[in-house]
Amino acid sequence: MYEIPPTAAMREWAVAIDGDLAAFRCASRSEPLVLPRMWPGRGLGVRDADVRGLAAAVSEAMKTPGYWLARRRAGCPWEEQPWGAAHRDAEEGFVYVPGPCGIPGDAVGYRPACRFPVALRDLRGLRIRLAACLHACVPGGARS
Numbered sequence: 001m002y003e004i005p006p007t008a009a010m011r012e013w014a015v016a017i018d019g020d021l022a023a024f025r026c027a028s029r030s031e032p033l034v035l036p037r038m039w040p041g042r043g044l045g046v047r048d049a050d051v052r053g054l055a056a057a058v059s060e061a062m063k064t065p066g067y068w069l070a071r072r073r074a075g076c077p078w079e080e081q082p083w084g085a086a087h088r089d090a091e092e093g094f095v096y097v098p099g100p101c102g103i104p105g106d107a108v109g110y111r112p113a114c115r116f117p118v119a120l121r122d123l124r125g126l127r128i129r130l131a132a133c134l135h136a137c138v139p140g141g142a143r144s
Contacts (some may be wrong), residue, residue: 004017009027019063020070025115036050037096038101039102039109043110044116055131058123067120
């Protein structure tokens with residue numbers, strides 16, 4: 001497992017590369033109400049304040065050779081987009097992005113998760129969706 005050195009832009013996020021997976025965690029979060037949320041195989045949710053740091057962590061993971069090797073092995077066309085458009089739940093203060101996060105299972109609904117895995121080949125789509133969300137749906141996202 002390779003732990004990516006943290007950057008200032010990653011803020012409180014940490015990411016480790018293990019095989020063809022990137023495992024993300026929000027280092028200072030431990031209470032269920034503020035932990036990232038994951039619906040295995042269906043998507044993820046993060047607090048509004050954490051979107052920018054997660055986007056930076058995804059970008060750092062995309063700089064690794066493992067990302068490029070995984071994309072090549074998967075034979076993914078650049079246009080392929082497994083992630084849906086992000087939507088913001090203003091009441092909860094979370095942004096949800098539907099897509100291939102975690103390993104699909106029988107769990108129903110978003111649940112707090114200390115860590116969530118994303119296949120390296122799917123990081124590009126997640127980065128695109130997070131960037132679009134920062135521009136459109138997170139208060140102060142494009143300016144901060």
